[in-house]
Amino acid sequence: MPDVVEVVAALIQDDRGRYLITRRHGGSHLAGMWEFPGGKREPGESLEDAMRRELAEELSAAFSVGEKVETVRWEYPERTVVIHFYRCRLESGTIEPRESQSMEWVRPERLKELEFPPADRELIARLR
Numbered sequence: 001m002p003d004v005v006e007v008v009a010a011l012i013q014d015d016r017g018r019y020l021i022t023r024r025h026g027g028s029h030l031a032g033m034w035e036f037p038g039g040k041r042e043p044g045e046s047l048e049d050a051m052r053r054e055l056a057e058e059l060s061a062a063f064s065v066g067e068k069v070e071t072v073r074w075e076y077p078e079r080t081v082v083i084h085f086y087r088c089r090l091e092s093g094t095i096e097p098r099e100s101q102s103m104e105w106v107r108p109e110r111l112k113e114l115e116f117p118p119a120d121r122e123l124i125a126r127l128r
Contacts, residue, residue: 004080008051009038009120010088011069011127018105019127021114022058025101029079034104034114036085047084058101061093074119083119 012020021034039054041047048065055063066087073082097103106114108128116124 003078004082006041006047007038007081007083008041008047008054009036009083009085010051010055010063011036011085012063012088012090014105016105016107018107019111020059020095021104021106021111022097023102025099029076030117032115034116035120038083047086051084051086051088055088058098059103060096060098062091063088064091070123072119072123074117081119085123 010020014020020037022037024031024033024035026032037055037058038051039058041050042053045053047068051065052063055061066089069085069087071082071084073080095103111124111127
């Protein structure tokens with residue numbers, strides 16, 4: 001039975017409607033693909049707390065966590081991933097990548113041109 005990993009991912013838009021995306025590091029699962037910022041939920045952590053912690057760790061700013069947009073369950077050969085997508089807004093600080101990952105603001109219609117993990121593709125089709 002493959003591991004089940006619970007993940008949170010942030011849909012952050014700027015005042016021009018563009019989404020913030022980051023690129024996965026080499027050597028990680030799905031390396032080099034683009035994704036919405038976020039990460040794994042720790043044991044005993046609420047989804048909202050996980051979202052705030054991951055964004056602070058990755059982007060060095062404080063965010064408010066809004067509505068849950070969608071939950072996607074995706075089965076990879078080596079693990080099952082359950083991704084909870086939330087709308088998030090910058091509350092304080094400056095957004096800066098802390099893990100030396102590439103970061104870009106992308107218009108919704110351009111998301112489909114970039115390489116995302118399979119689990120993100122259905123949601124991306126709906127965002128544009």
